[in-house]
Amino acid sequence: MTSPGPALIPEANVLAIEGRLVATTTEPWLTLAPHPALQPGHLVEFTYRTSFWDEPVRPVFRFLGPAEDWHDRIAPGAVAGSATFIARIPRGTTAIAVSPTCRTGRFDFEITGIRRVSFAAELLRSVRQKPRRARSAVLTRLIGWHDESDVNLVWASASTPFARYGHWRKQRGRDLDLRSIDAPRCDWATAVEIRIFVDGESAERGELAATIDTLQAQVFPRWRLDVVAMSDLGALSDDPRVRRIDPRQAAACVGECGPRTFVGAATPAARFPPYALAAIAEAAARRPEVRILYGDEELRGEGGRLVPVLKPGWSPLLEAGRPYLGTAAFVRGDIFAGWTDDERLAFVTHASVPPTAAAWFADHEVASLRRILLSRAGSWPRHERKETSSTAPITRLPDNPSAMIVIPTRDKARLLGRCIESIFEKTVFANFSIVIIDNDSVEPETQRLLAHFRGDRNVTVLRCPGPFNYSALCNAAAARRKCDVLVFLNNDTEVIAEDWLGRLVAASLLPDVGAVGGLLLYPNGRIQHAGVVLGMGNAAGHFGAGAPETAPGWFSRNEVAHEVRAVTGACLAVARRKFMHVGGFDALHFPVELGDIDLCLRLAEKGWRTRLDPQVRLVHAESASRGGATFRRLHVYAEQRRRLHARWLHALRDDPYFHPGLSLYDHEPALA
Numbered sequence: 001m002t003s004p005g006p007a008l009i010p011e012a013n014v015l016a017i018e019g020r021l022v023a024t025t026t027e028p029w030l031t032l033a034p035h036p037a038l039q040p041g042h043l044v045e046f047t048y049r050t051s052f053w054d055e056p057v058r059p060v061f062r063f064l065g066p067a068e069d070w071h072d073r074i075a076p077g078a079v080a081g082s083a084t085f086i087a088r089i090p091r092g093t094t095a096i097a098v099s100p101t102c103r104t105g106r107f108d109f110e111i112t113g114i115r116r117v118s119f120a121a122e123l124l125r126s127v128r129q130k131p132r133r134a135r136s137a138v139l140t141r142l143i144g145w146h147d148e149s150d151v152n153l154v155w156a157s158a159s160t161p162f163a164r165y166g167h168w169r170k171q172r173g174r175d176l177d178l179r180s181i182d183a184p185r186c187d188w189a190t191a192v193e194i195r196i197f198v199d200g201e202s203a204e205r206g207e208l209a210a211t212i213d214t215l216q217a218q219v220f221p222r223w224r225l226d227v228v229a230m231s232d233l234g235a236l237s238d239d240p241r242v243r244r245i246d247p248r249q250a251a252a253c254v255g256e257c258g259p260r261t262f263v264g265a266a267t268p269a270a271r272f273p274p275y276a277l278a279a280i281a282e283a284a285a286r287r288p289e290v291r292i293l294y295g296d297e298e299l300r301g302e303g304g305r306l307v308p309v310l311k312p313g314w315s316p317l318l319e320a321g322r323p324y325l326g327t328a329a330f331v332r333g334d335i336f337a338g339w340t341d342d343e344r345l346a347f348v349t350h351a352s353v354p355p356t357a358a359a360w361f362a363d364h365e366v367a368s369l370r371r372i373l374l375s376r377a378g379s380w381p382r383h384e385r386k387e388t389s390s391t392a393p394i395t396r397l398p399d400n401p402s403a404m405i406v407i408p409t410r411d412k413a414r415l416l417g418r419c420i421e422s423i424f425e426k427t428v429f430a431n432f433s434i435v436i437i438d439n440d441s442v443e444p445e446t447q448r449l450l451a452h453f454r455g456d457r458n459v460t461v462l463r464c465p466g467p468f469n470y471s472a473l474c475n476a477a478a479a480r481r482k483c484d485v486l487v488f489l490n491n492d493t494e495v496i497a498e499d500w501l502g503r504l505v506a507a508s509l510l511p512d513v514g515a516v517g518g519l520l521l522y523p524n525g526r527i528q529h530a531g532v533v534l535g536m537g538n539a540a541g542h543f544g545a546g547a548p549e550t551a552p553g554w555f556s557r558n559e560v561a562h563e564v565r566a567v568t569g570a571c572l573a574v575a576r577r578k579f580m581h582v583g584g585f586d587a588l589h590f591p592v593e594l595g596d597i598d599l600c601l602r603l604a605e606k607g608w609r610t611r612l613d614p615q616v617r618l619v620h621a622e623s624a625s626r627g628g629a630t631f632r633r634l635h636v637y638a639e640q641r642r643r644l645h646a647r648w649l650h651a652l653r654d655d656p657y658f659h660p661g662l663s664l665y666d667h668e669p670a671l672a
Contacts, residue, residue, distance in 0.1 A: 001115060002045075002047070002113040002114065002115040003035075003036075003037060003113065003114055003115065004112070004113060004114075005035075005046070005047070005048070005110065005111030005112050005113055005114050006032045006033040006034070006035040006038070006111060006114070007032075007033040008030040008031070008032060008033070008098070008109070008110070008111065009030060009031045009032075009033060010028075010030060010031075011029040011030055011031040011097055012027075012028070012029040013025040013027055013028040013029060014028040014029065014030060020106055020108075021106065021107055021108065021109070022105060022106050022107075023101055023103065023104050023105060023106075023107055024104065025104065026102045026103065026104060026650050027099055027102065027649065027650060028099060028100070028101065028107075029062070029097045029098070029099050030097060030098050030099075030100065030109070031095060031096070031097050032095075032096045032097065032098065032111070035114060037114045037115065037116055038089060038096060038114070039089065040089050040090065040091045040092060040093045041088070041089065041091050042088065042089055042116050043086060043087070043088050043116065043117045043118065043119060043122065044086070044087060044088075044089055044114060044115070044116055044117070045084055045085070045086045045113075045114070045115050045116075045117050046061070046075070046084065046085045046086075046087070046111055046113075046114055047082060047083070047084050047111070047112050047113040047114070048075075048078060048082065048083060048084075048085070048100075048109065048110060048111045048112060049078055049081055049082035049083075049109075049110050049112055049174060049181065050078040050081075050082075050100065050101075050107070050108060050109050050110075050181075051107070051108035051181045051182050052081060052176065052182050052275040052278070052279055052371070053108075053182065053184075053185050053278070053279060053282040053283075053286075054101065054103075054107050054108060054109075055101070055103055055369075055370065056077040056078050056079045056370050056371065056660050056661070057077055057101055057102050057103065057653060057654045057660055058074050058075055058076060058077045058535065058653045058654060058660050059074075059075045059077075059085075059098055059099060059100045059101070059109070059653075060072050060073070060074055060075065060098065060099045060649065060653050061073045061075055061085070061087060061096065061097075061098050062096070062097045062098070062099070063087075063089060063090050063093045063096055064093065064094055064095045064096070064097065065090065065092040065093055065094055066092060066094060069092070071090050072538075072645050072649065073085075073087050073538060074535045074538055074652060074653050074664060075087075076660065076661065076663075076672030077370070077660025077661055077672070078172070079172075079296075079310075079370055079371055079372075079659075079660055079661035080168075080169055080172040080173045080174070080371075080372070080661070081172065081173055081174040082112065082172050082173075082174050083172055083672070084171070084172070086117060086122065086154075086157070086158070088150050098111075099649075099653075102650045102653060102654050105286070106185065108181045108182075110181060119141075119153065122153055122156075122157050123137060123138065123153065123156070123157075125157055126153070126156035126157035127156075129156070129157075129159075129161070130155070130156040130157075133152050133153075133155045133156035134152075134153075134156045136149075136152040136156075137149050137150075137152035137153040137156055140152060145633070147634050147635075148633065148634055151537075151634065154665055155537075155665045155666075158663055158664075158665040158666075158672070159663035159665050159666040159670035159671065159672065160663070160670060160671040160672075161670055161671070162307060162308065162669065162670065162671065164671075165306055165307060165308050165671065166305070166306055168671045169306070169308075176219060176274055176275055178219065182275070184278070184282070185282050185285065185286070186281065186282060186285035186286075188220055188221060188222065188278065188281060189221070189222075191220075191222060191281040191282075191284070191285060192222070192260050192261060192262055192280075192281055192284045192285075193222045193223070193224065193260060193261045193262075194220070194222065194223045194224070194261070194262050194263075194264065194277050194280055194281065194330065195223070195224045195225075195226065195257060195261050195262070195263045195264070195333070196215070196223065196224070196225050196226070196263075196264045196265070196266055197226045197228055197250065197253075197254070197263070197264070197265045197266075197347075197348045198211060198225065198226070198227050198228065198265070198266050198267070198268060198270070199228050199229075199265075199267075199268070199348060199349050199351070200227040200228055200229035200244070200268065201228070201229050201230065201247070202268070203227075203229075203268030203269070204268070204269075205236075206269075207268040207269035208227060208236055208268055208269075209236065209237075210269050210271060211225070211266065211268065211269060211270050211271065211272075212225065212236060212237050212239070212242055214270075214271045214272045214273075214274075215241075215242075215272060215277075216237075216239060217274050218272065218274055218276065218277045218278065219274055219275065219278050220277040220278035220280075220281055222281070223241060223277050224241045224242075224243075225241060225242045225243070226243060226244075226245050226250075226253060227242070227243070227244045227245070228244075228245055228246075228247050228250045228348055228349075229244055229245075229246075229247070230246065230247060232244065250344070250345060250348050251341040251344040251345050251348075254336050254339075254344040254347065254348065255336050255337060255339075255341075255344060257333025257334070257336055258333050258334055259332060259333060259334040260333070261332070261333035262280055262281075262284060262293065262330040262331065262332055262333065263330060263331050263332075263333050263336070263347075264327075264328075264329065264330040264331075265327065265347050265348050265349075265350075265351040265352070266327060266351055266374060266376070267327060267351050267376050267377070267378070269376065269377055270327070270374045270375070270376045271374060271375045271376070272373065272374050273372060273373075273374075273375075275371075276295070276371075276372075276373045276374060279295070279369055279371055279373070280293055280295075280330055280369070280373070283367060283369055284332075287367060289364055289365060290332070290364070290365060290366065290367045291331065291332045291335055291361060291365040291366070292325070292329060292330070292331050292332070292353065292361060292365065292366045292367070293329070293330045293367055293369060294311065294325045294326070294328055294329040294330070294366070294367075294368055294369070294373075295311075295328040295329075295368070295369040295370070295371055295372065295373030295374075296308065296309055296310050296311055296328065296369075296370065296371060296372045296373065296659075296661075297309040297326055297327065297328050297372065297373070297374055297375065297376065298372055298374070298375035298376070299375070299376065299377070299378060299379060299380060300375055300376065300377045300378075301379065306375065307379075307380075308372065308661075308671070309326065309380055310370075310659040310661050310662060310669075311324055311325075311326070311368060311370075311555070311659065312324070312368075312554075312555060312656075312657045312658065312659065313368045313370075313656035313657055314363060314366040314367070314368060314656070315562050315563045315657055316361075316363075316563070317390060317560065317561050317562045317563055317611070318555065318557060318560065318562035318563070319355060320355060320388065320390075320560075321388045321390050321391070321556075321559070321560030321561065321562070322555060322556040322557075322559065322560055323352070323353075323355045324555050325352060325353050326352060326380075327351040327352055327374065327376060328373040328374050329352065329353045331347075331353060335360075338360070339354075370659060370660055370661070382552075388560055390560045390561035390562075390613065390615075391559070391560060391561075391615055393499055394429075394499050394502035394503050394506050397429075397502060397505060397506055397509075400431055401431065401484035401485060401505055401509060402431045402432070402433075402483045402484045402485070403429065403431065403432040403433075403483060403484065403485045403486075403487055403501055403504075403505050403573075404432070404433050404434075404435060404477070404478075404481060404483040404485070404486055404487065404576075405423065405432060405433070405434045405435070405487045405489055405501075406435050406437065406474055406477040406478065406486060406487065406488050406489065407419065407420070407434065407435070407436050407437065407489050407490070407491050408437040408439060408470060408473040408474065408490075408491065409436060409437065409438060409439065409441065409446075409491040410438075410439045410440055410441055410468065411441045411442065411443045411446045412446070412491060412492070413443060413445040413446040413448075413449045414445075415491050415492045415621065416436070416446070416449060416491045417449055418494055419489070419490075419491050419492070419493055419494055420434060420436075420453070420459070422494045422495040423495055425495075426495040426496070426497070426498050426500070427495060427498065427500065427501050428498045428499060428501075428502065429499070429501040429502040429505065432458070432487075432501060433458050433459070433460065433481070433483070434458060434459045434460070435459075435460045435461075435462055435477045435480065435481065436450065436453060436459065436460070436461045436462065437462050437464050437473045437474070437476065437477050438450060438461055438462065438463045438464065439464055439465070439466070439468055439473055440465050440466070460480075460481075462476065462477055462480060464476050468591075468592065469587055469591040469592065470569070470585070470591065470592050470595060471584075471585030471586060471587035471590055471591055471592075471595040472585075472587035472591065474488055474569075474584070474585050475584040475585055475587055478576065478579060478580070478584055479584075482576065483576055484505070484509065484575065484576060485504070485505045485508045485509065485573055485574070485575055485576060486573065486574055486575075486576050486579055487501065487504055487505075487571075487572070487573045488569055488571070488572045488573075489570070489571055490569075490570040490571070490620065492570075492620060492621040492622070493520070493570060493571060493618045493619065493620045493621075494618060494619040494620075495618055496521070496617040496618055496619060497518075497615060497616060497617040497618075499615070500518060500616045500617065500618065503518075503613050503615055503616050504516050504518070504573035504613070504616055505573065507561070507573070507611050507613060508573045508574055508575045509575055512607065512608065512609060513608060513609060513610075513611050514574060514578055514600065514603030514604060514606070514608030514609060514610055515566070515567055515572050515573070515574050515596075515599065515600045515603055515608075515610045515611075516567070516572070516573045516574070516610070516611045516612075516613060516616075517529070517531065517564075517567025517568060517571055517572055517573070517610070517611075517612050517613070517616070518567075518571050518612070518613055518614070518615075518616025518617060518618060519558065519612070519613075519614040519615075519616065519617050520568070520570060520571060520617075520618050520619070520620040521549055521617065521618070521619050521620065522619070522620070522621075522622070523619055523621055525548070525549050526545075526546055526547065526548060526549065527544055527545055527546065527547045527548070527549060527551065527558070528542065528545055528620050528622055529542045529545065529567070529568045529570065529571075529620065530542070530543070530544040530545075530547075530553060530557065530558055530612065530614065531543065531544070531557070531562075531564035531566075531567060531612040531657075532564060532565065532566035532567055532568060532596075532597060532600075533564075533565075533655055533657075533658045533664070534565045534566065534597070534648075534651055534652045534654075534655040534658070535652045535653055535654075535655055535658070535664050536664045536665075537664065537665065538641075538664070539594065539641050539644060539645075539652065540566060540594065540597045540644070540652070541664075541667075542568070542667070543658065543667060544557075544558065544667060544668075545667045546667050546668075547667075547668070554669050557612075557614075558614050559614060560614070561611060561612065561613045561614070561615070562611070562612055562657075563609050563610065563611060563612075563657060564610050564611070564612045564657055565600065565601070565604070565610060565651065565655050565656070565657060566596065566597045566600035566601065566610055567596065567600065567610055567612055568596055569595065569596030569599075570620050570622070571616070571618055571620070572596055572599075574599075574603070578603060578606070578608055579599075581606065582599070582602045582603055582605075582606060583602075584599075585598075585599055586598050586599075589640070589643045589647075590640050590643065590644075591640075592637065592640070593637040593640045593641070594637075594640050594641065594643075594644045597644065597648075598644065598647070598648070601648055601651055660672070
């Protein structure tokens with residue numbers, strides 16, 4: 001049984017101004033008032049809603065215990081208006097807080113319901129969807145590993161397949177509440193105008209009528225529809241905001257739009273939810289520097305089946321290689337002055353921003369609303385594989401930069417030998433050296449292998465005894481010898497692509513790039529790493545793992561270079577000067593786990609973004625040197641996960657390249 005949610009009390013970094021909440025920093029906290037359902041040890045489902053005018057970032061629930069102990073859980077973003085989240089309240093919890101947003105300024109957030117749920121009910125709900133995870137949840141509970149059991153239960157139950165999107169949307173969607181949580185933030189009477197062009201030449205009259213009906217149902221009044229058609233379409237509507245224009249005038253009409261107009265192009269029969277245009281206007285008022293606003297889409301297939309298109313945040317490399325802005329993109333009118341007539345016409349007739357035009361914009365000028373702005377008939381385009389600037393072979397690098405490959409190891413001579421052998425066999429980039437960091441190897445076979453390499457002028461063996469500290473080992477090698485680019489490589493990797501090193505070096509030396517990684521494969525040929533998603537599994541994880549090597553990936557990201565928030569340290573390249581500038585790996589706080597994530601985020605703080613190049617391909621027998629992660633207890637690296645949350649909570653909850661409506665507990669795209 002669901003009961004009303006508790007009151008929320010401003011706790012930290014929140015002001016209550018005239019009944020409205022205002023975040024003064026990017027980490028505001030509200031405390032939940034006592035509630036009978038919030039008992040330690042119980043599984044509880046929270047239902048909450050946010051305003052349609054807020055950016056739907058993931059809220060964080062914090063369970064506070066004695067002696068300043070705390071546990072954070074990252075919840076789904078309310079992209080459809082509301083969301084649900086299930087968590088077990090840790091034993092010893094004395095208070096519960098929530099951070100609803102990581103943006104400063106006004107926000108609206110309400111917990112609308114709370115109910116207890118049983119372990120058995122959640123298990124039954126998930127057993128058909130993920131039987132292996134459900135079985136693991138049972139087995140770990142039977143042997144007394146309750147925390148591990150709960151984690152397996154979350155992985156089994158906290159996602160919904162795209163095939164059930166209609167049900168998911170019905171549960172989480174809600175009507176507008178203009179008197180309360182959705183009250184206008186800006187003055188809609190004087191806000192920007194939204195002008196929409198539709199190619200009416202091939203449209204049926206009923207399709208255009210459907211588009212007009214949804215526009216007339218908008219709560220935002222300042223819109224205009226231009227139907228581009230040669231012939232008279234008759235009395236489509238008596239609404240003065242709807243008019244027909246001649247195709248020969250379309251380019252000029254687009255070009256005449258000014259800075260107070262946002263222009264979109266829609267396909268016939270596009271349907272806009274009632275909040276869509278208001279969300280655009282509110283975002284334009286909140287972020288006046290933005291020049292392109294884009295949102296998500298619903299595709300209507302056969303039988304009326306809906307498929308969501310939940311897009312990544314702005315990724316210039318991905319847009320250049322595999323355009324994804326789609327039809328739900330709105331451009332500030334003054335920038336059309338810099339477009340050619342062909343680009344303007346392409347925008348109108350194809351209902352999308354030409355990639356040549358989109359490439360002009362800086363990061364702060366493009367924003368994703370991360371909400372469904374329209375639904376339309378059709379399917380998402382499948383891009384043909386073609387050579388782009390990010391897939392072309394690296395033939396020559398200027399100035400002959402040097403690379404140093406750093407390989408920490410402890411015994412495992414067979415793995416290490418094959419790794420180095422593959423480097424010398426496959427690598428066409430010549431100006432490199434290898435540093436093997438020996439961390440207390442004792443096996444005779446390893447000693448013979450290391451002795452063999454001491455006679456190679458391109459290989460150095462650096463002995464670093466003591467407890468295994470991956471970060472300290474890598475830092476020691478980086479400090480020992482100067483080079484242009486450092487390439488950190490696990491000893492259980494094997495080179496596949498001949499130009500792997502040249503690509504890593506070339507990207508690492510770009511002025512705006514920090515860490516660079518590649519696509520890593522399991523020995524069976526399936527994908528192990530195609531970039532890291534922050535927040536996955538409540539920390540960070542490899543989204544797309546387990547897919548076939550040929551799988552294009554989410555928005556074809558396995559085919560072209562693109563921005564990510566982090567890459568794995570199993571294959572990570574970075575310019576040495578940038579690495580030293582941020583102090584290298586944090587050997588104190590992240591000796592074994594998550595140091596790669598921390599490094600990528602510290603580089604990003606300096607303006608150096610992380611890049612994933614899927615043309616860089618290696619085999620990775622994951623954790624072969626240390627043992628697989630499957631049989632580790634959660635407490636083994638719990639402190640390092642805790643430190644990651646303490647330092648990077650704002651980043652973990654809001655990976656800009658991963659949609660907040662997607663599940664953080666599925667390696668394939670699924671709904672949260």
